[in-house]
Amino acid sequence: PSKINLKDYKKPSFDVETVDLNIKLFEEFAQVDSTLKMVRQTAGDIVLFGEALELISISVNGEILTAEHYQQDDDKLTISNAPDEVVLEIQVRICPQTNTALEGLYMAGSGDDTMFVTQCEPEGFRKITFYPDRPDVLAIFTTRLEADKRYPTLLANGNLVEFGELVNAPDRHYAIWHDPTNKPSYLFACVVADLDVLTDSYTTSEGRDVKLEVYAKSADIDKCDVGMQALKDAMEWDEVNYGRPYDLDRYMIVAVSQFNMGAMENKGLNIFNTACVLSSPETTTDSRSFSVKAIIAHEYFHNWTGNRITCRDWFQLCLKEGFTVYRDQSFSADQQSRAVQRIDDVATLRAHQFAEDAGPLAHPVRPESFVEINNFYTTTVYEKGAEIVRMIANTLGPDDFRKGTDEYFRRYDGQAVTVEDFLSALSITDSKIENFIDWYRQPGTPVVSGHQSYDRAAQTLTITLSQQTRHVSGFSAPKPLPIPVATALFDQDSGDIIAERMLLLDQATQSFTFENVSSEPVVSLLRDFSAPVQLNYDYQDEDLAFLLKHETNGFNRWQVTQMLVNRILLQGQGSKSSPQVYLSALAQTLPELAAEDAMLAARLLDIPSAQELASAIHKDYDPALVKAQREGLYQLVADTLKDQWAVLYKQLPMQSYKDSPEARGTRALRNVVLDMALTAKIEDAAVWAQQQYDNASCMTERFGALKVMVNHQVASADAYLADFYERFNSNDLVIDLWFSVQASADTVTADTIESLIAHTDFDWNTPNRVRSVISAFTSQPTALWTAEGLSLYTGVIKKLDDANPVLASRLLQVLARWNTLAESHRQMAHDQLLELQKQVSSKHVLESLNSVLGA
Ligand code: HT7
Ligand code: ZN
Numbered sequence: 083p084s085k086i087n088l089k090d091y092k093k094p095s096f097d098v099e100t101v102d103l104n105i106k107l108f109e110e111f112a113q114v115d116s117t118l119k120m121v122r123q124t125a126g127d128i129v130l131f132g133e134a135l136e137l138i139s140i141s142v143n144g145e146i147l148t149a150e151h152y153q154q155d156d157d158k159l160t161i162s163n164a165p166d167e168v169v170l171e172i173q174v175r176i177c178p179q180t181n182t183a184l185e186g187l188y189m190a191g192s193g194d195d196t197m198f199v200t201q202c203e204p205e206g207f208r209k210i211t212f213y214p215d216r217p218d219v220l221a222i223f224t225t226r227l228e229a230d231k232r233y234p235t236l237l238a239n240g241n242l243v244e245f246g247e248l249v250n251a252p253d254r255h256y257a258i259w260h261d262p263t264n265k266p267s268y269l270f271a272c273v274v275a276d277l278d279v280l281t282d283s284y285t286t287s288e289g290r291d292v293k294l295e296v297y298a299k300s301a302d303i304d305k306c307d308v309g310m311q312a313l314k315d316a317m318e319w320d321e322v323n324y325g326r327p328y329d330l331d332r333y334m335i336v337a338v339s340q341f342n343m344g345a346m347e348n349k350g351l352n353i354f355n356t357a358c359v360l361s362s363p364e365t366t367t368d369s370r371s372f373s374v375k376a377i378i379a380h381e382y383f384h385n386w387t388g389n390r391i392t393c394r395d396w397f398q399l400c401l402k403e404g405f406t407v408y409r410d411q412s413f414s415a416d417q418q419s420r421a422v423q424r425i426d427d428v429a430t431l432r433a434h435q436f437a438e439d440a441g442p443l444a445h446p447v448r449p450e451s452f453v454e455i456n457n458f459y460t461t462t463v464y465e466k467g468a469e470i471v472r473m474i475a476n477t478l479g480p481d482d483f484r485k486g487t488d489e490y491f492r493r494y495d496g497q498a499v500t501v502e503d504f505l506s507a508l509s510i511t512d513s514k515i516e517n518f519i520d521w522y523r524q525p526g527t528p529v530v531s532g533h534q535s536y537d538r539a540a541q542t543l544t545i546t547l548s549q550q551t552r553h554v555s556g557f558s559a560p561k562p563l564p565i566p567v568a569t570a571l572f573d574q575d576s577g578d579i580i581a582e583r584m585l586l587l588d589q590a591t592q593s594f595t596f597e598n599v600s601s602e603p604v605v606s607l608l609r610d611f612s613a614p615v616q617l618n619y620d621y622q623d624e625d626l627a628f629l630l631k632h633e634t635n636g637f638n639r640w641q642v643t644q645m646l647v648n649r650i651l652l653q654g655q656g657s658k659s660s661p662q663v664y665l666s667a668l669a670q671t672l673p674e675l676a677a678e679d680a681m682l683a684a685r686l687l688d689i690p691s692a693q694e695l696a697s698a699i700h701k702d703y704d705p706a707l708v709k710a711q712r713e714g715l716y717q718l719v720a721d722t723l724k725d726q727w728a729v730l731y732k733q734l735p736m737q738s739y740k741d742s743p744e745a746r747g748t749r750a751l752r753n754v755v756l757d758m759a760l761t762a763k764i765e766d767a768a769v770w771a772q773q774q775y776d777n778a779s780c781m782t783e784r785f786g787a788l789k790v791m792v793n794h795q796v797a798s799a800d801a802y803l804a805d806f807y808e809r810f811n812s813n814d815l816v817i818d819l820w821f822s823v824q825a826s827a828d829t830v831t832a833d834t835i836e837s838l839i840a841h842t843d844f845d846w847n848t849p850n851r852v853r854s855v856i857s858a859f860t861s862q863p864t865a866l867w868t869a870e871g872l873s874l875y876t877g878v879i880k881k882l883d884d885a886n887p888v889l890a891s892r893l894l895q896v897l898a899r900w901n902t903l904a905e906s907h908r909q910m911a912h913d914q915l916l917e918l919q920k921q922v923s924s925k926h927v928l929e930s931l932n933s934v935l936g937a
Pocket of ligand 1: 201203204341342343344345346347380381384403459
């Protein structure tokens with residue numbers, strides 16, 4: 083398969099003004115008739131993309147075309163010498179019933195419980211009909227859907243124009259939808275199903291009454307309120323914070339159980355993975371419920387950042403995703419503790435994006451070439467993309483950032499644009515913002531190193547910082563980037579802040595001097611994680627303990643605990659830290675913080691995951707050693723603070739369910755304390771876990787207890803696993819939890835995974851179920867990186883390569899770190915990857931495999 087390059091971008095020769103689609107669904111196939119009004123923009127052919135389509139007929143301005151009038155290859159149909167104005171009529175047949183790739187129009191479910199649904203981003207529309215399926219072709223869509231009446235729900239984008247029965251086929255009916263907004267084909271959607279609906283309404287600041295509808299299976303409709311409330315909150319938030327009201331009379335969300343990713347922002351008709359929209363206290367953990375709200379908001383925010391202003395080409399994916407992730411993170415920060423939100427976002431970035439940037443899959447936030455764009459829905463594009471917008475927002479300050487975003491919406495509404503356009507609008511108050519373009523072009527995580535020197539006589543403190551980014555092969559030598567470093571100086575005696583400044587490090591090395599500093603302060607750097615970099619500062623452990631006590635920002639307090647933990651875990655690799663400073667700082671901080679902010683207290687006990695620690699190791703990675711070091715420190719914390727666990731657990735009693743930040747904090751801390759108590763072998767802890775499970779008021783409590791029982795191999799764990807299955811076996815999302823707790827258990831082996839795959843409820847066609855076992859397994863690197871573990875994992879990729887290449891390729895990307903393993907494991911992993919290469923054929927998997935192998 084050939085590479086597509088950003089530098090080769092050319093405008094399409096023809097624009098599409100209107101599209102009329104007529105989609106008729108039958109028992110074994112679907113017929114799609116389309117009429118496209120096209121107008122020439124520049125010289126050249128009409129190029130239509132199409133995949134897995136059976137062409138029945140094609141005509142131009144009423145003239146049927148025969149094979150000699152057009153050229154057709156694998157995925158393209160080209161018509162040369164077309165007139166400047168064209169009405170193109172196309173008839174195709176497709177087979178949604180056998181579409182297991184979940185792209186284009188596919189049938190989800192099985193037996194009597196089926197529905198038809200679409201997924202068109204990025205290039206799924208070409209699996210529905212021949213079309214200039216590229217994001218810079220915007221058109222007005224009218225969609226007629228026709229199906230058997232056993233599917234009463236017929237939905238498409240926009241407004242419902244007509245609904246009726248077929249005169250000559252009384253068991254069939256149809257609906258016609260018209261979307262008045264210009265949109266690219268990747269935002270097209272339709273749903274044909276039998277669903278219940280939860281309705282509500284929202285009135286915009288412009289006075290538009292919007293009908294809000296959440297569609298789900300009847301058994302799930304009672305789990306849609308959280309999502310509906312989140313939608314209303316997001317609509318209001320976008321008006322208040324960005325001045326963006328909604329623009330249609332209807333906003334629909336549909337819950338689908340078979341879906342490749344989280345959710346999709348189709349214009350006015352979002353389609354959601356059930357896992358990302360359904361929520362109830364009895365069946366959904368707090369953290370999942372919180373992410374439901376964030377994902378609802380994310381898809382809603384796309385209406386402006388993605389839909390009304392879209393991407394010129396897929397290289398600009400970060401334009402819509404980075405900005406939208408930044409917006410959903412800001413929304414979530416307004417719904418809970420700002421500090422905890424930032425901790426979670428930074429922890430995700432460090433665990434996944436830093437690892438990606440450090441390995442063979444490293445790529446710029448705006449890639450310059452790809453074979454398969456589906457492979458670039460990555461944490462670099464999304465999360466690092468969001469960090470760039472955050473740096474810009476912080477550099478400008480709230481007022482100028484708002485002026486810049488207003489200008490962006492004013493200038494580019496209704497257009498398909500580039501990252502350069504975005505930066506040019508944001509720089510109206512400060513031209514330096516355009517320098518952030520290099521962050522989009524350069525892969526790799528910058529490392530910022532520094533030290534300070536205090537001049538008592540001059541009463542000045544000088545901080546010297548330098549930056550370095552690894553040279554990723556295939557890209558030009560790295561340049562210094564503009565790195566905002568939020569800095570505060572703390573007085574050693576009082577613990578008060580004596581100066582605060584945003585330092586802009588934009589050269590390889592730079593010094594910054596603070597005047598009138600009467601005694602040497604403790605410096606806090608990169609506050610609130612002001613840039614996505616690794617920081618190596620010349621701290622003493624005592625400075626970090628001091629900051630844990632005196633920092634005013636909860637995020638920064640967490641950050642210093644993480645620095646201390648990393649120093650301890652890096653013992654033997656040049657670090658001289660002893661755990662004592664960390665342990666006594668924790669012992670002092672925990673009791674007070676538990677009472678003040680239980681959620682933050684729970685986070686302060688974080689020890690980075692095994693995968694996160696592994697991502698910092700570039701050579702001779704030994705999964706067993708990392709596991710032992712991590713567990714050793716965890717055990718030490720549990721044993722040292724042993725006396726606190728019983729006190730804390732009792733101080734955090736179970737109460738009837740409440741959805742407040744305090745109640746969520748209490749539940750989170752109680753689960754962490756329970757785990758610590760079992761680790762410290764407190765005699766009663768197993769009984770606490772059983773009681774917590776038996777008396778649970780919600781899934782956070784019940785699943786938290788189950789998880790510790792499984793991980794600590796409590797004698798009754800199997801009985802509780804069985805009980806959990808019995809209680810919830812009619813709920814797929816909860817059964818996903820049941821699979822995942824076993825697949826990610828500390829004791830898991832490839833055999834455990836084999837037996838989970840053999841379970842009657844395991845289903846290769848449901849990505850959530852596959853992930854609940856296979857992705858969960860990757861959280862145990864000691865089991866994954868064995869000959870048996872890898873053979874099982876690569877077998878899964880081979881199995882999915884043809885059936886669902888998007889899923890297969892995403893699973894494969896997790897193996898990118900094979901090259902850092904110690905030699906014995908490295909050779910074995912290499913052999914298995916080479917073997918896999920002979921057995922797969924999708925361009926998705928082949929491209930990822932080539933990158934993973936470093937080819
Ligand atoms: N824009 C969407 C990305 C996406 C996707 C979603 C569901 C299924 C397949 C998909 N391919 C790409 C989701 C988002 O970022 O909002
Ligand atoms: Zn998105």
